[in-house]
Amino acid sequence: MAQRRYQRGHLFVRGKRRKNWVARWWENVIRPDGTLGRVQRSEVLGPVSELSKREARKLLEARLRPLNQGRCRPQSIVTFERFVQDKWLPVVESTQHPGSARTYASKLRCHVLPAFRHKPLNQISRYDVQLFLAEKQARYSGAHIHGMRALLSKILAGAVEWGFIEENPARGSRVRNRAPVRPRHILNPTQVQSLAVSLPEPCRTLVLLALLTGLRIGELLALRWERIDLLRGAIEVRETFSEGRFGPPKTKSSERRLALSATGRRILEAHRTRCGQTEPNDLVFATRRQTPLNPKNLLRRVLRPACDRLGLPPVTWHGFRHTHATLLSEVGAAPRVAQEILGHSDVGMTLNVYTHVLPEAQRDAVEKVGDVLFPNVPNSAATGQNAERLVH
Numbered sequence: 001m002a003q004r005r006y007q008r009g010h011l012f013v014r015g016k017r018r019k020n021w022v023a024r025w026w027e028n029v030i031r032p033d034g035t036l037g038r039v040q041r042s043e044v045l046g047p048v049s050e051l052s053k054r055e056a057r058k059l060l061e062a063r064l065r066p067l068n069q070g071r072c073r074p075q076s077i078v079t080f081e082r083f084v085q086d087k088w089l090p091v092v093e094s095t096q097h098p099g100s101a102r103t104y105a106s107k108l109r110c111h112v113l114p115a116f117r118h119k120p121l122n123q124i125s126r127y128d129v130q131l132f133l134a135e136k137q138a139r140y141s142g143a144h145i146h147g148m149r150a151l152l153s154k155i156l157a158g159a160v161e162w163g164f165i166e167e168n169p170a171r172g173s174r175v176r177n178r179a180p181v182r183p184r185h186i187l188n189p190t191q192v193q194s195l196a197v198s199l200p201e202p203c204r205t206l207v208l209l210a211l212l213t214g215l216r217i218g219e220l221l222a223l224r225w226e227r228i229d230l231l232r233g234a235i236e237v238r239e240t241f242s243e244g245r246f247g248p249p250k251t252k253s254s255e256r257r258l259a260l261s262a263t264g265r266r267i268l269e270a271h272r273t274r275c276g277q278t279e280p281n282d283l284v285f286a287t288r289r290q291t292p293l294n295p296k297n298l299l300r301r302v303l304r305p306a307c308d309r310l311g312l313p314p315v316t317w318h319g320f321r322h323t324h325a326t327l328l329s330e331v332g333a334a335p336r337v338a339q340e341i342l343g344h345s346d347v348g349m350t351l352n353v354y355t356h357v358l359p360e361a362q363r364d365a366v367e368k369v370g371d372v373l374f375p376n377v378p379n380s381a382a383t384g385q386n387a388e389r390l391v392h
Helices: 053-068 080-095 098-116 126-137 142-161 189-198 203-213 217-221 262-274 295-310 317-330 335-342 347-354 359-373 381-391
Strands: 010-014 020-030 036-047 234-237 240-242 245-247 256-259
Touching (some): 010 053, 036 053, 080 098, 080 142, 098 126, 098 142, 189 203, 217 240, 256 335, 335 347
Antiparallel strands (some): 234 256, 240 245
16 A cells, blocks of 8 residues: 555636636546556536635545545546456356346446446446436336346446445436336236146146246256155255256255145156156256257247137246246245245345236235125125215
C-alpha cells in the first residue's frame, strides 16, 4: 500500500455565464495491471450564486475526510468490459451450471456490455444502473429486465468481493413490473391423464415421472438405475445433463434423496422390464447407444403434437415441475417439504414462483368461505336473491 497523504484539495470556479464551484483532489487507485497509482478527481459542488466559498470549502473537506482518515481503500480503474472478460467470466464458466452460464452470456452480449462496456468500474453509479433499467422498460418485459438487473448486480457484487470497488451500485435498483413474458400452463389431473394415455414410450414414462417427482428434465435424463431404490421407494439426485454434458446438480440443495410414490414405483418397474439396458450405471432414459434422450426433440415431435390433438395448452418440461409444485400445495404439503422435494435453496422460490392455484381449488375455497359465512343459505340459483339480501 502507498503511504496515505493528507490533502486539502483544490477549489476553483469554472464557467462564464453560469459559474460553478469545482473541487479537485487526488485518489489512490488500482491500475488495470494491478499496481497502485494516483489519479486526479474533480466534482462540481454547486453554483457560485448559491454557495459561498466557505460553504464550498466545507463540502470539499467533507468529501476528502474519508480519504484523509484512510477509510477509503483504493479502487480499480479497470473498465467494466475488461473486468467481465478477464475476471468474472472465467469464474462463472467454471462454477456455474451450463444453462445459467448460457443465459448470462446472452444477456451480457445483448444488453449489459453495450451499456457499460467502456465505463470504469468505480465510475458506475446507482443513477447509471437505474437509467439503464428505465431505458429497457419501454421495450422488454419486467421479468426480462429483472434478469438484466440480476446479472449486472451479480457482476458488480463480484467486483466488490474481489476488492475492485467498495460497494455495489446495482443494489437497491428497482424494476417496475416482473410479470413473466408468457403465462405458465399448469395441467390439472384430468389433463394429465389424457396426455399420458396419448403418449408413446419412453416419453410417457418420462412425463409421468416428471409430474410425480418434480425433477428437472436434466436430472431425469442423467438418472441412472443405481440411483433408484425400488424396494424402499427412493430416488437419489446426484447428477444432471445439460448443454450436451453431464455435471453436478444445479445447486447444493439440488443434491437430494426423494421419496418415490407407489405409482411411481410401478411405472419405473414396468419401464425397467421394457428397456434392455438395466445395469447399475446405465441411464434410465437413453437411446440404444446409451446416450441421453434429446428433450427438445421429444417436446417438438411428441409432446406438442399430442397437446394439439387433445386441445391442451402447450406444455414445457419445466411446466411439469410447476405442476408438481402446485399439486403439492393442493394436497397440503408443508412449504418446507415442497422446498426439499424441488431442491430449492430458498422456500420463497417454492412459494412465490413455482406454486400456482388451480381454478378448481380457487372455486372450492370461495365456496367454503361462503358456507362459513352463510351456512343456512341453500346453494342454488333459485335462492340467489335471498342470499343477496342476507349479505346486504
